[in-house]
């Protein structure tokens with residue numbers, strides 16, 4: 001049998017093809033072409049866009065990582081591949097080309113999408129490779145000095161060193177509080193104690209965190225697409241594959257476009273050179289998305305924002321009514337003395353676990369929808385009309401809930417304004433012997449619930465599955481109504497049409 005030379009027939013060994021040049025250039029070229037073929041084939045498949053995106057994540061990405069691991073690939077090549085992928089992802093999801101790739105792949109974004117960045121996966125994979133060689137228990141491997149080559153722009157071993165340094169540094173500094181969570185609420189495993197796989201895992205996660213940090217720095221500098229970095233009070237939203245499957249494509253599309261302000265608003269159309277005037281079709285002032293969805297005086301006068309507010313209010317009222325009727329079927333929680341045996345930890349107080357709704361059986365909910373709400377005169381005399389009033393006569397408790405559907409950047413402001421407005425009324429109730437609470441709640445107009453709403457639901461005792469469903473329904477109601485306002489932005493407003 002004749003054995004062909006490597007020049008005549010390239011040799012494949014351990015998944016890697018060697019040709020006569022013994023260089024990886026040809027293999028990389030082939031990988032690039034293959035990626036192009038795959039993407040085009042998926043693109044032409046006639047499947048729905050989200051299905052195409054799914055194929056990238058679960059079919060193309062894992063297949064692509066193998067050649068990127070076995071050949072010497074510079075990072076710049078991988079970035080070039082990623083740009084190709086991002087182009088198709090945007091196309092499949094109906095998003096404009098101006099949308100930054102951070103929107104697609106960011107892990108700490110307010111809106112998290114289920115796609116992985118090729119560059120990030122590449123970096124983590126190569127960092128793992130460095131660790132596998134360097135920390136190998138086989139001395140022959142660890143002392144061989146195998147170099148993981150990834151071009152000049154980014155070097156895997158440097159990234160690993162940096163990640164280790166950062167981990168050691170953070171151990172020296174100790175646990176610091178992040179955000180509003182208390183000290184020690186996010187305990188981190190220690191690098192010093194970690195061994196083998198756990199250690200590698202920690203370092204890889206740190207490499208990932210480094211990538212995310214670089215993304216974050218870039219985002220903060222972006223005025224429009226980075227506005228979400230200033231949404232302090234808005235809770236994060238994560239779009240899972242399940243949610244992506246279930247939602248109608250135009251809703252996800254609107255959500256992403258509105259969060260990053262890349263909808264064709266008059267201001268954006270002017271910026272993109274597609275229109276000559278940037279004016280709001282209703283009031284002739286500057287027509288940014290913010291103006292259309294939350295600041296237009298004409299839209300306000302038409303009652304458009306009121307209509308959206310009531311759509312959201314209706315859903316929240318349903319959530320609370322359901323909460324009341326569920327807690328009616330449960331045993332009312334009584335304060336009882338909990339005995340703790342020596343050496344045992346005290347269990348959480350029961351009435352706290354049940355929430356406010358479980359403390360009485362005669363909760364009445366009044367909502368300012370349809371018929372105007374009249375504040376119960378036996379509690380206090382006022383002309384103020386909170387959106388919702390929850391009353392329990394027997395236990396003399398009253399809860400004022402006031403909803404705002406603001407532009408996400410202004411949630412905190414709305415909260416303070418509403419609190420100032422209603423705190424006095426709550427004080428008057430208290431002076432008449434009622435236990436009164438005043439809870440302003442915000443749901444951002446793009447469907448991001450405020451921490452205030454999450455707190456309020458927790459206080460009331462809407463938990464677990466009920467809580468998740470409630471948040472989802474509230475979120476959907478706000479986003480759906482805003483989308484309708486967006487569609488109708490140039491049309492006359494009749495509530496009958498809705």
Ligand SMILES: [Zn+2]
Nearest residue numbers: 280282283296
């Ligand atoms: Zn206007």
